[in-house]
Amino acid sequence: MYKIVESLTLTADIFQFEVKSDRIAKTCEPGQFVIVRADENGERIPLTISDYNRKDGTIKLVFQVVGASTHALSLLKTGDSLKDIAGPLGKCSSFVNEPQENLKQKRFLFVAGGVGCAPVFPQVKWLTGNGVTADVIIGFRNKSLVIMESEMEEVATKLYVTTDDGSHGYHGQVTAMIKELCQAGQSYDICIAIGPTVMMKYVALLTKELGIPTIVSMNPVMVDGTGMCGACRLTVDGEVKFACVDGPEFDGHMVDFDEAMMRLGQYHSEEKAAYRAAIAE
Amino acid sequence: MDKQKQVPIRMEDPVLRVKCFTEVCHGYNQEEAMAEANRCLECRNAKCINGCPVAIDIPAFIAAVKKGEINEAATIIFRASSLAAVCGRVCPQETQCEKLCVRGIKGEPVAIGKLERFVADWAIANDVFPSEKKPPNGKKVAVIGSGPAGLTCAGDLAKRGYEVTIMEALHEPGGVLVYGIPAFRLPKAEVVEKEIANIKSMGVKIETNTVVGKSVTIDELLEEEGYAAVFIGTGAGLPKFMGIPGEQGGGVFSANEYLTRANLMKAGTANSLTPIMRAKSVAVVGGGNVALDAARTALRLGSEVHIIYRRSEAELPARAEEVHHAKEEGVIFNLLINPCEILTDERGWVRGIRCIKMELGDADESGRRRPVEVKGSEFDIAVDMVIMALGTSPNPLIAATTKGLAVDKWKCIVADEESGLTSKAGVFAGGDAVTGAATVILAMGAGRMAAQGIHEYLMGGDK
Numbered sequence: 055m056y057k058i059v060e061s062l063t064l065t066a067d068i069f070q071f072e073v074k075s076d077r078i079a080k081t082c083e084p085g086q087f088v089i090v091r092a093d094e095n096g097e098r099i100p101l102t103i104s105d106y107n108r109k110d111g112t113i114k115l116v117f118q119v120v121g122a123s124t125h126a127l128s129l130l131k132t133g134d135s136l137k138d139i140a141g142p143l144g145k146c147s148s149f150v151n152e153p154q155e156n157l158k159q160k161r162f163l164f165v166a167g168g169v170g171c172a173p174v175f176p177q178v179k180w181l182t183g184n185g186v187t188a189d190v191i192i193g194f195r196n197k198s199l200v201i202m203e204s205e206m207e208e209v210a211t212k213l214y215v216t217t218d219d220g221s222h223g224y225h226g227q228v229t230a231m232i233k234e235l236c237q238a239g240q241s242y243d244i245c246i247a248i249g250p251t252v253m254m255k256y257v258a259l260l261t262k263e264l265g266i267p268t269i270v271s272m273n274p275v276m277v278d279g280t281g282m283c284g285a286c287r288l289t290v291d292g293e294v295k296f297a298c299v300d301g302p303e304f305d306g307h308m309v310d311f312d313e314a315m316m317r318l319g320q321y322h323s324e325e326k327a328a329y330r331a332a333i334a335e
Numbered sequence: 336m337d338k339q340k341q342v343p344i345r346m347e348d349p350v351l352r353v354k355c356f357t358e359v360c361h362g363y364n365q366e367e368a369m370a371e372a373n374r375c376l377e378c379r380n381a382k383c384i385n386g387c388p389v390a391i392d393i394p395a396f397i398a399a400v401k402k403g404e405i406n407e408a409a410t411i412i413f414r415a416s417s418l419a420a421v422c423g424r425v426c427p428q429e430t431q432c433e434k435l436c437v438r439g440i441k442g443e444p445v446a447i448g449k450l451e452r453f454v455a456d457w458a459i460a461n462d463v464f465p466s467e468k469k470p471p472n473g474k475k476v477a478v479i480g481s482g483p484a485g486l487t488c489a490g491d492l493a494k495r496g497y498e499v500t501i502m503e504a505l506h507e508p509g510g511v512l513v514y515g516i517p518a519f520r521l522p523k524a525e526v527v528e529k530e531i532a533n534i535k536s537m538g539v540k541i542e543t544n545t546v547v548g549k550s551v552t553i554d555e556l557l558e559e560e561g562y563a564a565v566f567i568g569t570g571a572g573l574p575k576f577m578g579i580p581g582e583q584g585g586g587v588f589s590a591n592e593y594l595t596r597a598n599l600m601k602a603g604t605a606n607s608l609t610p611i612m613r614a615k616s617v618a619v620v621g622g623g624n625v626a627l628d629a630a631r632t633a634l635r636l637g638s639e640v641h642i643i644y645r646r647s648e649a650e651l652p653a654r655a656e657e658v659h660h661a662k663e664e665g666v667i668f669n670l671l672i673n674p675c676e677i678l679t680d681e682r683g684w685v686r687g688i689r690c691i692k693m694e695l696g697d698a699d700e701s702g703r704r705r706p707v708e709v710k711g712s713e714f715d716i717a718v719d720m721v722i723m724a725l726g727t728s729p730n731p732l733i734a735a736t737t738k739g740l741a742v743d744k745w746k747c748i749v750a751d752e753e754s755g756l757t758s759k760a761g762v763f764a765g766g767d768a769v770t771g772a773a774t775v776i777l778a779m780g781a782g783r784m785a786a787q788g789i790h791e792y793l794m795g796g797d798k
Contacts, residue, residue: 077550091506095606098506123608138506140544277600277609280504280546281730282514282572283592289583294576299732313583316683320585324610332608 055135059112064201067119068169069128070104071136076111078103078141083150084176085271085303088115088141089279092130096137097123100276102248102302103142104172105179116172116201121325122332143279144302147177147246148269154184162188163235163242163266164210165228165257167249168195171202173271174248179209187211189240191231193249197222228253229260242266247306251315258306268306272297274318288314339442342371344449349663353634356518359660360424363446365403368453372400374438375445382435383447388780389487391415393432393447400450409458412451413466417490417534418483418779420459420526421512423452426776427654459526464533469496474793477502477562479547479733482510483775484568484766486534487782488789493537495790500562502545507599510570511775514599515591517628519635520657523598548732553740557761564761564789567748568782569733571767575725577620581677582723586612586685590621590629590724597632614638614720618688620674621724622651627658629722630666640666641716645673645693645706671695671706675713677721687717729768737762747771754788755781763789 060072078088087102105114119128130136149157162181166174171192181188190210194200196219207213215223216231224231232245245268247257254270261268274286279298286297291308295301345361352359363371375397383393392411399408412419428434428448436444458464474497478489481503489499507513512527521527535541547553547569556562574589576582593611596602602611615638619630622644630640642661644651647670651658662668671693678687692712695704734742741749741758748757748764755763765781767773 077545081550095601095608097600097609126608138544140504140506140546140550142549143546277592277595278505278514280572281732282574283595284574284576284589285592287576287583294578294583313683316585317583320612321610324612328608328610 055137056139057135058130058132061130061132061134064116065199067128068116068199068201069119070114070116071130072112072114073136073139074112075139078139079106079108079111079113082106082113082142083146084180085147085150085173086142086144087173087279087302088113088139088143089276090115090127090136091138092123092126093137096126098138098277098279099123099127100143100273100279100298102173102271102273104175106176116169118169120329122328125329125332140279144298145300147303149177149181157181157184157186160186160243161241162186163232163245164188164190165232165245165247165249166190166192167228167253168193168199169201170249170253171206174246175202175205175209177246178206182209182211189235189242190214191216191228193217193228193231193253194222195219229256232257232260232264236264244269245306246270251311251318254306254309255311255315258309258311262307269303270306270309271302272304272309272314273302274314275320288317338374339438341374341443341446341449342367344446349660349665352519353664356635358522359519362456363449363453365405365453365457368400368450369403371446371450372397375401376437378437382437383432386431386433386435387415388431388776389415389783391451396454397445397447397450400454405454405457406463408454409463412454413458413464416779417466417487418530418775419451420455420530421483421521422776422779423448423450423455424521424526425516427774429655431776459529464536466494466533466537468494468537471498472496472794474498474563475500475561476564476566476789476793477556477560478566478568479553480504480510480568480570480766480768481508481531481541482512482568482570482766482778484570484768484778484782484785485510485566486531487779488566488568488765488786489539490534490537491783491786492789493534493539495786498538500540500542502547502551503541503543504546505599506543508541508543514595515625515628517594517598517632519631520628546732548736553733553737553759553762563793564763566755566782566785566789567733567757567762567764567768568766568778569730569768570778571727571729571772573728573730574723575728576723577674577725579674579676581679581685584677584679584685585683586614586720587677588612588720588722590619590625590722591727593629593722594625594632597636603636611636612720614718616718617641617720617722618643618674618716618718619722619724621726622646622653623724623726624653624657625726626722626724627653627661627666629724631661631664633720633722634664634666638720641718642666642668643672643674643688643690643716644668644670646703647671647695650703669716673706673708678715685719685721687715688721689713689715727767727772729771733768745771750785751788753784754791755785756788756792761792763792
């Protein structure tokens with residue numbers, strides 16, 4: 055059992071846990087994820103690590119309720135425990151292993167959509183903590199869904215908040231914000247986009263036009279998360295890759311997003327039925 | 336009674352069993368077991384023992400069964416195996432101990448596997464686990480992976496007085512015994528959990544959710560956590576795909592994924608939140624035990640099931656008993672055909688599988704006749720789900736994160752056949768991680784040899 059040191063409600067359906075796990079907190083790096091199970095009947099849910107505290111041996115996880123398993127997770131409070139947590143899984147962000155002199159020459163642009171703010175946060179924190187420029191765009195559908203704004207403000211070189219309906223920050227989608235920044239003369243050496251698959255697809259299409267190399271973090275269906283099941287397979291540059299061991303980060307200009315979205319929907323009807331049953335309880 | 340024939344074994348009716356995950360084979364009761372044991376000739380130079388990868392003293396335990404001394408029989412088996420109830424169910428006895436049985440020359444061999452199972456089940460039912468254990472010797476050994484190789488190695492080391500911790504990546508121990516082999520062949524709570532509990536009762540600790548290579552490295556285990564030696568028994572978990580068009584389609588799964596959902600995650604049972612696809616018609620590509628396990632699971636989840644295999648029935652790598660059970664249950668065997676494309680609909684979902692007919696040509700290196708395509712013989716089978724059961728290869732995670740650990744061109748860890756020692760001091764390996772996908776009992780044999788290898792390494796040859 056893994057103790058939830060703190061459980062926070064960020065919005066109506068987005069939650070944050072700080073969880074005790076010495077092994078994971080000791081070795082994890084930005085970009086990696088864990089697999090959690092709420093209880094004996096729970097699914098294995100992959101969640102990207104959104105922060106870590108090596109001294110206290112804790113990690114933070116942010117998740118949105120999208121089905122029965124995340125609903126069960128959301129019912130856990132401070133002091134409760136997760137049945138299982140395994141990790142850190144996947145490869146860390148490639149910049150972690152890049153020579154610092156190189157990195158300091160680069161200007162990073164992060165684009166986070168919704169709950170995608172969580173995996174973006176430790177990357178920005180790591181980079182700016184190492185003296186690298188990292189501007190951040192965080193986008194939401196409306197004001198009530200905004201998360202992690204103040205945390206991001208603290209670590210980002212410059213922060214831009216967008217909402218689709220204009221109820222908070224810039225009125226428009228993240229892609230419009232990217233265009234505006236570039237038109238205003240900002241230049242970036244690399245873009246890292248994390249959020250809903252459809253958002254990453256359109257950001258990648260735009261940055262390809264703009265000539266900015268782009269990395270995306272994929273979140274396909276997974277079971278074991280260690281390379282065993284192949285559920286998370288994607289096509290990247292014509293080759294089959296497993297997101298769990300080859301990723302989760304890939305070249306956004308090479309990922310077949312349409313296939314990834316189709317594959318994400320494989321259990322859609324089963325998941326919807328289970329969620330309805332869970333809420334009815 | 337015809338001494339040339341085995342005492343018949345009681346089975347679940349095929350018509351009833353395809354609707355549930357109840358174990359197919361009921362096993363012998365004591366009367367039946369004693370009658371079958373009486374067929375054993377107690378050969379002085381018993382060949383059957385040579386066929387057993389863990390060298391159980393087969394005539395001795397059968398002699399005890401003859402006399403009704405089941406406790407004594409269990410003691411004899413447990414000296415060589417800590418997973419007897421598992422092996423009595425899933426070992427390919429027909430190609431091992433039973434193949435060498437003298438009775439088999441004129442008639443049917445003694446049903447050694449069924450007798451082993453009877454004794455092991457009796458021990459579980461009577462809560463007997465006779466293990467002879469040496470006092471603690473103060474040395475710590477880490478075992479990576481809690482499948483058959485790891486459990487056996489851990490059990491053997493614990494008996495010798497070592498302090499053993501098993502690191503398991505998944506949330507439950509057992510490896511392929513829990514995620515791979517279905518309950519209708521190997522019951523979980525009644526058999527696997529009981530035998531793992533026995534191994535724990537010898538003092539073996541199991542740390543689940545620990546992905547060695549990620550959560551902690553082998554170098555850290557040796558240098559920082561005080562382990563004197565490490566055994567790698569991580570199996571061969573990586574699924575293979577064919578690389579044919581349509582393989583990324585919705586409704587195409589590896590057998591590993593499908594079986595892990597059904598077995599480890601208990602998808603399809605009332606309380607489990609893990610989804611599993613229920614198809615009208617399924618094509619399972621492959622002819623091994625894993626293919627049959629996936630096929631018979633799909634049958635139980637309500638699908639019509641086609642096995643697609645490129646050679647003929649004689650070459651099916653699955654155990655004969657499993658092929659027989661699958662046929663009884665209604666699995667359709669489409670032999671001498673090979674898939675060339677998975678057909679998908681406008682949404683990208685499976686709607687069929689295009690196959691080509693094959694014929695057998697000359698024998699290849701393995702001695703099996705090589706299948707050759709019959710030109711222009713393509714045809715389609717309408718299915719809405721495809722399961723790929725083409726075999727597995729070792730997971731590269733450990734090799735990639737351990738300095739100085741040599742692997743061969745198939746990514747198998749290089750280990751000494753006698754001792755299990757790898758290219759790295761203090762690190763041993765065995766089972767599918769070394770050999771590529773094989774059987775439960777061969778992995779156990781390797782785990783056992785490595786335990787001896789580790790003991791000699793740490794105690795300087797003291798046996």
